Amino acid sequence: MMRKEVVRIFRIWAQTLLPPVVTTSLYFIVFGTFIGSQLAPIDGYSYIQFIVPGLIMMSVITSSYMNTVSNFYFAKFMRNIDELLVSPMPDWVIILGFVSGGVVRGLIVGFFVLGVSLFFTHLAIHSVLVLLASILLTSVLFSLGGLINGVFAKGFDGISIVPTFVLTPLTYLGGIFYSIQQFPEFWQKVSLANPILYMVNAFRWGFLGVSDIPVWICFSVLLAMTTLFLCIVLWLFKSGVGVKA
Amino acid sequence: MSSPAVFVSELTKTYDTGVKALKGISLSVEEGDFFALLGPNGAGKTTLIGILTGLINKTSGEARIFGHDMPKDASRAKTYIGLVPQEFNFNIFEKVEDIVVTQAGYYGIPRSEALKNAEPLLIDLGLWEKRNEPSQKLSGGMKRRLMIARALIHKPRLLILDEPTAGVDVELRRAMWIFLRRMNAEGTTVILTTHYLEEAEQLCRTVAIINKGEILINEPMQALLARHGEEKLEDIYLGLIEGDAAKKTL
16 A cells, blocks of 8 residues: 555655645745845744744645545545455554555655755754654644545545645644744643644754743644544544445 | 355344345355346345445344454455455556556555466456556456456455446457356356346356345246246346335335
């Protein structure tokens, strides 16, 4: 399944890999270079250095999510999900296959975006372990999220509603472009309800060593959400809800 | 004594909509048999196949494949089954060979071995020349044969064909009959659903007729035909379905 996924991702690279890289490059140009040059440093880093980790994370989140939601829904729509369901593969292997596709695409896109960012600024790495763990867990989490969305989607609208009306606002309000320390206390507390804030901050800590939230809390939230999503997906496959006829 | 290829007892399926697709059916398909499962649209054939292959969850009753319970021992039971569904359901953007070889991977067959297995199968089914073509470029008949190749790549002991010759021209249909007869002669148990009753009469040794979720008859083809003298299977079938409808109206 993973091989099939990787082949598909590279076969249609202009749809899967290029758009997030182009979009993020525009963010680097507009927010990083044009607007960022006029802003004061945050936590001792230039604005573009501050936003790079968040922008990488945003592209990873979007790519992982979109890969599984579209792939799973397409498999359901074309009924080639049946190829998998009639095979002796246990549910967890099928889930792993879809999730691995999302993770591979997310990480490749993240790697390309990181490469592009180096044309605009230099980056130091504070902790490789935190970087890798946070990006991998986030990618797994949103691949599982995409799978849940794909299971419940009843039409092509159903696979775009959550990314457009839930994921995008949460991502933009997830501390990519700002530190929540700049907010009044009330809005800081409201921001803590946004799970993406924890992922962005964990990843930023891996690069810059600065975070609005202690890193152990970020990882606790990430692990708890990943476990929850995994349980939901396993239950959906076992019960057949949205998966079987 | 070996377990039957398929054993079904008191099997029921009620969908969320309240539709009772299967109302406690029982039947057995012996290993090596060529079994016809006949019935009008909506009779419950596809639901039964769905339960046997793990695509649909049963409501109650028992279903076993070579003695392995579905769904309790599904991973084992599914290794024995090859399914050719009614609708084309492969990824139209994938190449012919990739579709077949990837399916083998789902059964734990290494890619190198799957490639070796795929070659004679694709040659046999007249798809070898098209192996590097995306499947969307195949004709309808070729797509149908690709579905069969995909179902056979892991050498199943039980082949289930859900209307495999629907929309296929006479020449290709006859070629498929020869192929299926050969598979059966080599030991593969075959379950066939079809609306072409002549096809069932020609190919199958046992026949079950299902209507509105109930089995109306289940017996050897020759015994059924002998019991009805000069009548063809089509006449017997229509008599049973219409008789059943009249009985239910009364």
